Amino acid sequence: MCEFAMDQPGSDKGSKRTLRGEILAVRGRLPEGDAQEAAARLARRALELPELAAARTVAAYVSVGGEPGTRALLDTLHARGTRVLLPVLLPDNDLDWAAYAGPDSLARVQHRGKIALLEPTGPRLGPEAVLEADTVLLPGLAVDERGMRLGRGGGSYDRVLARLERAGADPALVVLLYDTEVVVRVPREAHDRPVRAVVTPSGVRRFG
Numbered sequence: 001m002c003e004f005a006m007d008q009p010g011s012d013k014g015s016k017r018t019l020r021g022e023i024l025a026v027r028g029r030l031p032e033g034d035a036q037e038a039a040a041r042l043a044r045r046a047l048e049l050p051e052l053a054a055a056r057t058v059a060a061y062v063s064v065g066g067e068p069g070t071r072a073l074l075d076t077l078h079a080r081g082t083r084v085l086l087p088v089l090l091p092d093n094d095l096d097w098a099a100y101a102g103p104d105s106l107a108r109v110q111h112r113g114k115i116a117l118l119e120p121t122g123p124r125l126g127p128e129a130v131l132e133a134d135t136v137l138l139p140g141l142a143v144d145e146r147g148m149r150l151g152r153g154g155g156s157y158d159r160v161l162a163r164l165e166r167a168g169a170d171p172a173l174v175v176l177l178y179d180t181e182v183v184v185r186v187p188r189e190a191h192d193r194p195v196r197a198v199v200t201p202s203g204v205r206r207f208g
């Protein structure tokens, strides 16, 4: 815990940006071998979650760049017969969804000003499809002791969480991170909503 300086007072966009930069820089320095080992451990830990074992539909995402690897996890869920929904980024940063149908069903997509993503090529199910998820696996850069998550700053998952809340859907929200990204405080804005748990390569932590 805690090589990042994040206990600034207030909860403004500027301090989110600073923390994002620090975490992305650390991710960028992780050797490839360590990243692969972390991804394997992360998948094992995540698959121990009762929320994943019991889920019929899981909304997930395909890791890219320095993100903790999710490919092994996606393939195991898919092989088990769990329906896995993956996000498709829309021009306004909202997310559409399509079902994961194996590694050949992904395409590399370069959205303007963003890192290249791997998106599903199957039929688009619409932004409301996420309401069918029993569990939502969220990307992030950090989470704090309250379960407040720091994302990449597009607000895509803020929209997803607002949509779930409006619809009265209450899936298990689980963020996937590296151990060092579980911090004391993430700057919080009014629209931010907490997650239920974080999975890292060394285990699961649940929030009150």
Ligand SMILES: Nc1nc2c(c(=O)[nH]1)N(C=O)[C@@H](CNc1ccc(C(=O)N[C@@H](CCC(=O)O)C(=O)O)cc1)CN2
Pocket: 061, 062, 063, 064, 067, 087, 088, 089, 095, 113, 114, 115, 117, 139, 140, 151, 152, 153, 154, 155, 156, 157
């Ligand atoms: N693997 C993965 N898929 C995902 C997300 C994610 O965080 N990770 N998303 C999560 O929402 C959505 C896509 N949103 C994204 C938002 C920003 C950037 C990005 O590259 N941001 C730059 C900074 C851009 C800026 O400062 O304006 C960066 O992080 O370097 C990528 C994806 C849906 N799919």
Ligand SMILES: Nc1ncnc2c1ncn2[C@@H]1O[C@H](COP(=O)(O)OP(=O)(O)OP(=O)(O)O)[C@@H](O)[C@H]1O
Pocket: 016, 139, 140, 149, 150, 151, 152, 153, 154, 155, 156, 157, 158, 159, 162, 189, 191, 192
């Ligand atoms: N429900 C919403 N609808 C539309 N825009 C929103 C919503 N919630 C947040 N936003 C906007 O999204 C932007 C990014 O928010 P924030 O910095 O909290 O992103 P994040 O949580 O780090 O990213 P993400 O949700 O993509 O992981 C902000 O400008 C915010 O106003």
